[in-house]
Every structure is written in C-alpha cells, then in structure tokens.
Amino acid sequence: MRTPLGTFVHARSGDKGGDANVGLWVAHDGSPxxxxxxxxxxxxxxxxxxxxxxxxxxxxxxxxxxxxxxxxVNVVAHGLLGQGVAASSRFDPQAKGLGEFLRSRHVEIPExxx
Amino acid sequence: MSAPLRVGNCSGFYGxxxxxxxxxxxxxxxxxxxxxxxxxxxxxxxGRDTMKDPSLGYARTHLRQLEDCLGLAAERGVRIVSNxxxxxxxxxxxxxxxxxxxxxxxxxxxxxxxxxxRPLALFDGALTANAYLGAAGxxxxxxxxxxxxxxxxxxxxxxxxxxxWHHHGWDATAYDALAGAVVAGHVIECGTQATGGNFSGFRxxxxxxxxxxxxxxxxxxxxxxxxxxxxxxxxxxxxxxxAQLVYEIQSTRYLGPDVTVDLDSVRLAEHxxxxxxxxxxxxxAAPERLKVCxxxxxxxxxxxxxxLTGLDVDDKAAWVRAQLDPQLTARDVEWSQVVAPPPDxxxxxxxxxxxxxxxxxxxxxxVGRAFTGPAVELALAxxxxxxxxxxxxxxxxxxxxxxxxxxxxxxxxVVVHHDxxxxxxx
Numbered sequence: 001m002r003t004p005l006g007t008f009v010h011a012r013s014g015d016k017g018g019d020a021n022v023g024l025w026v027a028h029d030g031s032p033x034x035x036x037x038x039x040x041x042x043x044x045x046x047x048x049x050x051x052x053x054x055x056x057x058x059x060x061x062x063x064x065x066x067x068x069x070x071x072x073v074n075v076v077a078h079g080l081l082g083q084g085v086a087a088s089s090r091f092d093p094q095a096k097g098l099g100e101f102l103r104s105r106h107v108e109i110p111e112x113x114x
Numbered sequence: 115m116s117a118p119l120r121v122g123n124c125s126g127f128y129g130x131x132x133x134x135x136x137x138x139x140x141x142x143x144x145x146x147x148x149x150x151x152x153x154x155x156x157x158x159x160x161g162r163d164t165m166k167d168p169s170l171g172y173a174r175t176h177l178r179q180l181e182d183c184l185g186l187a188a189e190r191g192v193r194i195v196s197n198x199x200x201x202x203x204x205x206x207x208x209x210x211x212x213x214x215x216x217x218x219x220x221x222x223x224x225x226x227x228x229x230x231x232r233p234l235a236l237f238d239g240a241l242t243a244n245a246y247l248g249a250a251g252x253x254x255x256x257x258x259x260x261x262x263x264x265x266x267x268x269x270x271x272x273x274x275x276x277x278x279w280h281h282h283g284w285d286a287t288a289y290d291a292l293a294g295a296v297v298a299g300h301v302i303e304c305g306t307q308a309t310g311g312n313f314s315g316f317r318x319x320x321x322x323x324x325x326x327x328x329x330x331x332x333x334x335x336x337x338x339x340x341x342x343x344x345x346x347x348x349x350x351x352x353x354x355x356x357a358q359l360v361y362e363i364q365s366t367r368y369l370g371p372d373v374t375v376d377l378d379s380v381r382l383a384e385h386x387x388x389x390x391x392x393x394x395x396x397x398x399a400a401p402e403r404l405k406v407c408x409x410x411x412x413x414x415x416x417x418x419x420x421x422l423t424g425l426d427v428d429d430k431a432a433w434v435r436a437q438l439d440p441q442l443t444a445r446d447v448e449w450s451q452v453v454a455p456p457p458d459x460x461x462x463x464x465x466x467x468x469x470x471x472x473x474x475x476x477x478x479x480x481v482g483r484a485f486t487g488p489a490v491e492l493a494l495a496x497x498x499x500x501x502x503x504x505x506x507x508x509x510x511x512x513x514x515x516x517x518x519x520x521x522x523x524x525x526x527x528v529v530v531h532h533d534x535x536x537x538x539x540x
Contacts, residue, residue, distance in 0.1 A: 010314040010353055012307075012361040017154065017515045023360025027315060028352040065366050069378045072360045089417070089448045089472030096312070103314060 001111060005053070006103025008037055008113070013099035020080040020095035022102060025072035033113050038071040040113055045073045053105045054098075056080065118331040118339075119281040121274050121298075125149035125196070126305030128156045128173045134305070134327050135179040139186045141343030144329065145281070147187065148273040149196040150303045151176060157267065158409040158513035160200040161242040171202035172209075172264075180262070181213050188219055188261065195252055195273050199264040201242060203227050204530065206264045222532035224260035226251035228525060229267040231406060237518055239410040245520055246405045248371035249295075250286070250539040251529045252276025258531045267407060269370050271299030278332040286540070292373040293397025294336025297380055300368070301340050301358045301392070302328040308340060308358045310348030323347030337393040339385060350388040371404055373397040404525055406518040413445075414509040416481040417472040418489045423499045424465050427452050430497035431469045437496055441488040444473035444480040468503065478509040 008029065013022040024045060026037045047062040054077065061078040080098075081090055092098065122144045124134040128151040131137075138147055151173035164171040176198030187194055199206045207225040214221040228251075231243040244267035253276045255263045263276075275295040278284075284291050301308050308328040310319045326346025331339045340350050348354070359380060368375040374397060381394040422430045431452045439447065450470040459465035471489070473481045486506030493500055529537045 006314060010357060012312060012314070012357045014362050016362065016364060017517060019364075021362060021364065023357070023363070025353075025356050025360055028356075063365075065363075067360065067366060067378050069380060070356055070359060070382070072356060074360050074363055074366075076364055089415075089450075089470070089474075091450065091470070100314060 001109060001114070002106045003109050003114070004103060005105050005107050006100075007109065009041060009103060011099030011103050013095045013097070015081055015094045018079050018081045020077045020098055022075040022077075022095070022099050023072055024075065024099070024102065025070060034071070037113050038068065040110065041071070042066050042068060042073060044107065045075065050075055050077065053102055053107070115334045116282050118333040119145050119278050120329060120331050121146045121148060121277055121302070122327060122329045123148050123150070123302040123305055124179075124327050125151055125176070126303065126307060127151065127153055128159070128175065130305055131324070132175055132179060135183045136186065137346075138327055138343070139183055139190060139192060141326070141346065144190075144192050146193045146195055146277040148194075148277070148302075149176060149198060150270045150273060151196060151198040152200060152267060154407055154409065154515045155513070157200070157242045157244060157407055158515070161409060162511070164201055169202070169205055172200045172206035173198035177206065177209050177213065180210055184210075184214055184221060184262075185217055185219060188221055193256065193261050193263070193277070195263045195277055197265045197268055197270070197273060199225055199266045201230060201244075201266065203264050203266045207530070210262055210264065221262055222260050223262045223264070224255035224258065224532045225530050226255065226263065226265040226268065226527065227530065228527040229265075231520065231525070234524060236520065236524075237406070237408045240408045241411050241513065242407070242409045243518070244407050245525045246371055246407065247525070247527050248272055248400075249276035249279055250372070251527050253279040254537060254539050255529045255531060256280035260532050270303035271296045271370065272372070274299030274302060274330060274332065275372065278336075282334045286372070288336075289373050289397035289399065290395060291334070291336030293375040294338060294392065294395040295332050296368065296370055296373060296375050296397070297359070297392055297395050298330035298332050298338035298340070301355055302330050304358060304361075306348065307361070308354055309342050309346075309350055310354055313354055313357055315353050319349050320347050336395060337391065340390045340392065341388055350390050352382050352384055352390060355382055355390045355392070369401055369405070371400055373400050403519040403521055406520050408516050408518050409513045412512045412514040413474055413476040414478040414481050415472065415474045415512045416485055416507055416509045417470055418486065418506070419503040420469040420471075421499070421501045421503060422452060422467050422469055422497065423462060424455070427454050427467055434469065434492060434496050434500070437492055438471065438488055442473060442480075443484055444475040446474040448472045474512070481509045
C-alpha cells in the first residue's frame, strides 16, 4: 500500500558544503519483519528513486551508499545546496529537514512489511 | 590491558547548551570531557572575528564554561579536550591560563597548532584555510600531563581518539583500534544528537527532561559503549546511535587523517538501558593527503518574504515579481516557487504561502536599501493582501566553503606543551 516512507524508516540529514546528505535506516522497533524491511529499503533507494522522491534533485548527481550492516543507506545529493550554507537561498540551507521530508513522502510498501 | 576510558561530550557546535560542561562534570564519573565547537561555517565566523580583533578567533563560550567549571574539573580529575581554539588556539590557551590563575588553580594547559594554512597562501581568495589534523597532537599533550588541551581544526572525532590513544598507548598503525575510536568519536561529537536530539523516533523517548549529553567508554581494542549519565533525558538506543553513524558521511569509507574507517564493518548491540556497544570496526591506512576547510568571503546577501494569501497566488506572485525585478541591481536574484494553499483552508495562516526573493552581490550596496526600498514601496501598490514577514533587513556578508586537499609534508602539527616545549608530531 502507499504510505509514508517514515512508517518504519528513520532519517537524519545535513550539509557538507553544497552537498546534502541523508542517512535512512530501518527502525529497531522489535518487528519480526526487520530483515525483510532492510532488504526492501536497500532495493528501494536508488539514485533514480531519490530523484523521484526529491524532485528538486531531478537534475543532480545523486549517490547512494549501502550500509547493510547498519540496515541503512546513505544518500548524497551533489549541489542541492548551491554554494553551501552561508550562501544558499534554499529554504533549508543546511538540509536539516530533508530527512523528515523524505520520510513524509508516500511510497508503495508491501503489506507484509507493515 | 588498560581499562576503558570514559569520554564525555559537552558541545556539538559553537552555541550549544552552555550549562552542559557543568552538567557533565556533576552528572557522574568521567575521565575526559570533550567539546566540538567548529563547523565549516564557524571557521568563517571566527575568521571574521579575527579581522576585527586578531586576539579573538576562538570559541568564547568555551572560555566562559571553563571560568565556571575549571575548578570542578580539577577537583574531579577530569581532563578537558576541545577544538575551541578555532583560528587562535595559542590565544585561547593563554586565556585559559589566565582563568586558572584567577581561580587560584594550577592547571597544565597545552595546545595543538599547525592546521592554519593561511601563511602558505595555497588557496586563492581564502579567508580561512585549515587542514583537518588528526589526534596525535592531543595524545602527546596528554602524555606530557596536560589537564586542558585546546586545538584548532582537528577532525571532530580526534577529540575522542586523542585521549583514547594516549590512555591505551596504541601504535600509529593500530588501525582497527583507531578506527573504533573514530566511530565512538563520530557518534558523540554532535552532543545530544546521539541521545535523542534531531531524531525521527523522538516520540518513544523520555522528553520530560533536557536530553543528556553522550559518553563513550573506549576499550583497549577500540570497541566502545555509548551511554549517558543516569537521570538525564532522552535515550541511547540502536536507533539514536545509528542516526549519528549515518549522518555527515559521504561514502561507506570514512576518511580521516589517522585512519580510514570501513563504516559497514560497524556492529551495534544493546547492552542494557541506555548502553549501546560498538564493535567490529575495521580500519586501514589513511589517505596520503589531508582535507582542508577553505572559506572565502563570497559577498553580501539579503532577502524579503512576501505573504500571498488565498486565491490566485500564482498571479499575485507574478505581479510582484514583475514590479520588483526590473528595479534590482544585485548580481544574483532568486525567487522561490509558490505552491497554491489548500482550497477553503480554515485559518488565514493555512491559506497563505510565502514568496521569497533572495539577492546576492559582491558589494553590500545593491542588496541594501537598493533592494529593500523598492520592495517596501510596493506595499500599497501591488497584489491584494500585500504583507512581508519581517521589516527590511541589513545586508549580511556570506562565505563560500570548499573542501581542498593538501600534501601532508606541507602541514606541521605542533603540540605546545604546558611547559612551553614545542613538539612536532606526524
């Protein structure tokens, strides 16, 4: 069903110069579906999927680094913040809320993971 | 084998909770208390401070904390290690000695320098240029008996790695142990972000009290347990620790001046309430070159925000834009996109959207009155419901950060020990 990514995925985001950086990982909430959720998250989060969920990154170079041992992926959106925090005219120049924005996006999640 | 070293953190940025140093010293046992005060932007702020007064350039809040807490730290035998020296670690070390003398304390204060590359003039236009130093200088200062160590731009994790390196007597090639300490340092360097701050699972936490600052107990093999003092708010869980691990990294290899960490080798386990163990961390030799934080003055910026309410927001935005644009002389002019508010919203605020105009220019003039004046003059002459979120603002200078690399041979990390002796470290 279509439901927010943040249903069982946590996020933290920030800046490195002009690049935005988001870590996404599966919550340790005691669910028996933890391993299946991790496999699903690692499949879901590709550079193209990030560009879809985050339309302002549509034309940017996006990297996704998988950290299966932590049940996590790390996303780097190059140039999202322009020249960096002090110069950026972006609404959230340090990308502090970017992770929460991604968590609020609706994605198709298999019923058995919910 | 040496016992684990209990290292606390009391600051994640210049501006963090001023009472945290006292809370950490009073809240329970510690061996070392660390504080990170330097973000990329902070180096720029300190650079501007030194333009006004060359005796500044350090994090002044750290000095205030020490005025309050140096006696307490000395009494409890807790050593204090921070990067609050910023662009002037020697200056801060002198101020700390003055504070100690004023309190009648005999405290050994050392500092680490050599990160400031401005004298080499390698980077065009740089207002600040600081190599990210490693932890060896801190370790040697502690070996020689320092009770307070202040540094300039060392990596944030080095504030934890240095004390652990000193305590456990590691070789410089003990990569796995060093990598373990880097991970511990990375987890606690941002203060309460390890204990529930900025955490998307916040609803499951104890929010009734201020979040406790984090502690890492670093063992002789580099493994660690992250925890916090009893009785403080928030929590240390697999998720609060993971949050910090996956933040501010740029690949699965975390490069540092002393060791490269394989982040996917990290294993976490819960060892009781508010205790998360970190193990399995693998490290390898660090890159040949060091990272450099370069800031240059970019120019000046300013902005106004127009409030657009109710119907026809696209046409309202288009009109005010068409009125203002031709009058602006700033080099860069950017307008935000507006999205229509929900129909039939039940409050004025919910029915309103913001249209932001941001201007930048190498000079202050075109983004000062030359910008805000024409915007204000539209107040009775533009779209219906014209209002702005703030009165006109002054231009503010902005910097541009860029990462660079430098050969290690050009960087000379020097410890100035508490007795004045200078020692260069690799």
